[in-house]
Amino acid sequence: MRRIWAIFRRDLSSSFREFILLYMMVAPIILALIFRFFVPSANSAALQFAVDGRIGSDVIGRLEQYGSVEIYRDRAELEKRVRGADDIAGITKDGSGNFQIILEGNEAHDTKVIPQKIIRDMISPQNIDVDFSVRDLGYTRSPVARIGAATLILTVLILAGAVIGFNMIEEKDGHTLNALNVTPMRRFEFIIGKSIIGMLLPLAMVYLILWILDIWYINKGMIFVMTLVSSSITVITGFLIGAMSSNQIAGIANMKILLLPLGASVIGALMLPPDKQVFVYWIPTYWSFLGFDGIMKNSLTWGQIGVYAAWILGLTCIMFLLFRGRMKKGFV
Amino acid sequence: MLQRYVGLVIKDILTAFRNYFFVVVVGVALLFVGLTNFLIPEELSLKPSVYYLMEYDGEMKPIIDQMLEETKRKHSNVYGVGSIEEIESGMEKNFNSLGMVIREMNKKPHITFILQGHENEKVTNALILSMKDDLRNKLQGSMEVKTIFLNQEKEIEKIPFRHTMIPIFIVMESILLGFFLIAALIFMEKDEGTLRAYLVSPGTILEYLASKITLMLLMGCISAVVLVVPTLGPSVSYFWTLLFVALGSIAAAILGLLIASFFDNISQASVWIIVIAILLSLPFMSYYFPSFAPTFVKMIPTYPLLFAAREILFPTGSTGIVYTTLLGLAIFSILGYMGAVAAYRFSIRRD
Numbered sequence: 216m217r218r219i220w221a222i223f224r225r226d227l228s229s230s231f232r233e234f235i236l237l238y239m240m241v242a243p244i245i246l247a248l249i250f251r252f253f254v255p256s257a258n259s260a261a262l263q264f265a266v267d268g269r270i271g272s273d274v275i276g277r278l279e280q281y282g283s284v285e286i287y288r289d290r291a292e293l294e295k296r297v298r299g300a301d302d303i304a305g306i307t308k309d310g311s312g313n314f315q316i317i318l319e320g321n322e323a324h325d326t327k328v329i330p331q332k333i334i335r336d337m338i339s340p341q342n343i344d345v346d347f348s349v350r351d352l353g354y355t356r357s358p359v360a361r362i363g364a365a366t367l368i369l370t371v372l373i374l375a376g377a378v379i380g381f382n383m384i385e386e387k388d389g390h391t392l393n394a395l396n397v398t399p400m401r402r403f404e405f406i407i408g409k410s411i412i413g414m415l416l417p418l419a420m421v422y423l424i425l426w427i428l429d430i431w432y433i434n435k436g437m438i439f440v441m442t443l444v445s446s447s448i449t450v451i452t453g454f455l456i457g458a459m460s461s462n463q464i465a466g467i468a469n470m471k472i473l474l475l476p477l478g479a480s481v482i483g484a485l486m487l488p489p490d491k492q493v494f495v496y497w498i499p500t501y502w503s504f505l506g507f508d509g510i511m512k513n514s515l516t517w518g519q520i521g522v523y524a525a526w527i528l529g530l531t532c533i534m535f536l537l538f539r540g541r542m543k544k545g546f547v
Numbered sequence: 548m549l550q551r552y553v554g555l556v557i558k559d560i561l562t563a564f565r566n567y568f569f570v571v572v573v574g575v576a577l578l579f580v581g582l583t584n585f586l587i588p589e590e591l592s593l594k595p596s597v598y599y600l601m602e603y604d605g606e607m608k609p610i611i612d613q614m615l616e617e618t619k620r621k622h623s624n625v626y627g628v629g630s631i632e633e634i635e636s637g638m639e640k641n642f643n644s645l646g647m648v649i650r651e652m653n654k655k656p657h658i659t660f661i662l663q664g665h666e667n668e669k670v671t672n673a674l675i676l677s678m679k680d681d682l683r684n685k686l687q688g689s690m691e692v693k694t695i696f697l698n699q700e701k702e703i704e705k706i707p708f709r710h711t712m713i714p715i716f717i718v719m720e721s722i723l724l725g726f727f728l729i730a731a732l733i734f735m736e737k738d739e740g741t742l743r744a745y746l747v748s749p750g751t752i753l754e755y756l757a758s759k760i761t762l763m764l765l766m767g768c769i770s771a772v773v774l775v776v777p778t779l780g781p782s783v784s785y786f787w788t789l790l791f792v793a794l795g796s797i798a799a800a801i802l803g804l805l806i807a808s809f810f811d812n813i814s815q816a817s818v819w820i821i822v823i824a825i826l827l828s829l830p831f832m833s834y835y836f837p838s839f840a841p842t843f844v845k846m847i848p849t850y851p852l853l854f855a856a857r858e859i860l861f862p863t864g865s866t867g868i869v870y871t872t873l874l875g876l877a878i879f880s881i882l883g884y885m886g887a888v889a890a891y892r893f894s895i896r897r898d
Contacts (some may be wrong), residue, residue: 250865253829261667267689281676300837300851300855301833317695321698326838332677333676346652351664351666352663490589491588
């Protein structure tokens with residue numbers, strides 16, 4: 216225990232000295248603040264219209280019901296705007312007062328079709344005899360905020376893992392590991408001692424991120440369990456980077472490879488059809504992502520948390536067993 | 548000078564080769580080829596799924612039925628269900644979905660949209676308008692509004708969903724490779740004392756940095772070719788693709804150099820490299836939903852890069868974005884290179 220504590224204290228003081236701990240705390244906060252700024256604009260995203268100013272304020276008012284409107288002085292300016300990288304529909308009138316829609320040609324379906332519908336609705340002589348109403352299920356929380364928060368939490372976990380890994384490479388470079396190998400310290404003491412920062416830091420940061428993103432309504436106990444379980448990913452990431460890399464350059468290459476499954480797990484969970492998600496089951500961060508997302512949706516039971524936790528711990532154990540030999544060699 | 552530069556490039560290629568960089572670059576690209584060709588669905592709708600319940604039996608029923616059938620034929624994620632509970636349970640499982648109940652009220656059809664609750668008012672208005680317009684077209688016939696396409700010279704084909712990810716890979720992997728890797732190369736040589744030894748030779752920092760940037764350019768181009776050839780084949784303009792990747796790789800490597808110049812070791816730099824990589828990924832949302840384009844997202848360099856990559860790989864005639872992006876990359880590369888040389892000269896003097 217004393218040796219574990221000594222390794223942890225040594226890591227802590229070197230991380231403080233080199234500002235790494237400070238960076239690791241500040242960086243996710245900056246990301247969370249930027250994200251907080253990003254979420255409202257993502258939520259209010261709608262169509263964009265570039266309008267010839269001479270078209271009249273009543274038409275502009277009507278278009279504003281469906282999207283954001285930018286007003287231009289003449290047709291040339293309007294066309295220049297339509298040619299921009301984003302999707303925006305230009306709306307003007309020809310010499311005889313008929314509406315004209317100006318498009319670049321590569322716009323998404325809605326940008327091509329909705330302006331037509333708006334104009335038809337404005338000029339149509341008759342209304343149709345159908346009533347409409349709207350109600351909702353009460354999920355007012357934006358999925359963008361939820362998905363962003365879950366991704367940010369995974370980033371913190373991987374970031375902590377990367378720092379553990381690079382600390383280890385530096386120790387290898389400085390031959391500290393060789394020195395430690397001839398002390399009475401056992402391998403598991405070294406592993407636990409090295410893992411403490413990687414486990415404690417995400418625990419603190421996750422709550423801070425959720426608070427900054429105003430996702431504070433969640434079950435904090437579930438978040439605690441999910442973060443604690445997911446920090447096993449941090450530890451395995453750190454040890455994989457540390458053991459597999461003979462120097463920093465190889466460390467960066469390995470980190471790049473390890474970032475790929477992280478990206479694949481998030482994209483897979485969001486974009487793959489349910490029957491194809493089986494291809495990302497092997498990635499522990501996939502289960503973490505589902506867990507954090509579900510907790511933020513308030514749709515998970517403790518039983519489901521248990522299932523996700525079992526997947527994460529099971530997969531990290533399998534990885535540890537698979538790479539055990541490589542890790543042993545890497546630290547000799 | 549040229550001889551020294553060539554010598555440095557050969558040394559850097561050997562270092563990268565010995566550290567399996569080329570294996571990693573080619574392996575990652577091949578992995579993505581596998582994903583693109585075999586796993587990512589050819590077609591995937593990002594539009595919300597619709598669960599509807601039809602309980603209306605009045606005189607407009609045939610028209611509404613016909614409209615629903617046509618929609619189902621066009622979109623695979625429109626499902627008819629038997630109760631409101633089924634609509635709600637389907638919607639609870641899928642946040643990107645909505646429900647629709649069609650009943651009779653006051654002797655006319657009444658359509659209730661059930662939304663999740665996070666949709667904004669403008670989107671809701673567009674949804675109602677869309678339904679109203681479809682019904683009106685069925686009842687009163689369609690009225691065409693004149694549409695002018697600025698790029699009329701070619702028929703624009705729809706990009707299969709699996710191929711829409713290739714520009715993302717080109718930007719995030721082939722181009723941003725250098726952003727990640729160049730810092731590692733610099734710090735390693737700093738730690739090993741190679742940089743200090745080099746500085747007492749006649750070689751200059753100009754050649755030293757240029758050689759690192761060249762290596763990144765080379766790896767970026769290899770990554771792009773390995774990815775694009777097996778996925779898109781010969782139909783792509785390889786001249787423009789490689790020019791774009793080359794300029795992008797140079798700019799990304801220079802950005803990596805500039806960031807690395809602020810730090811003493813790779814552990815410190817890696818935190819910020821990951822953070823900046825996350826920020827650089829924000830424009831993906833605009834890439835898939837191009838009408839979402841707030842100014843601060845447009846200011847992130849990957850925003851124009853993504854659209855330029857798409858235009859180069861799947862041309863629509865909007866060449867403006869390609870030329871502007873290439874020019875922007877060239878200007879950034881020249882200024883950034885000058886800045887990086889100054890920053891490293893300062894940092895070496897300080898050390």
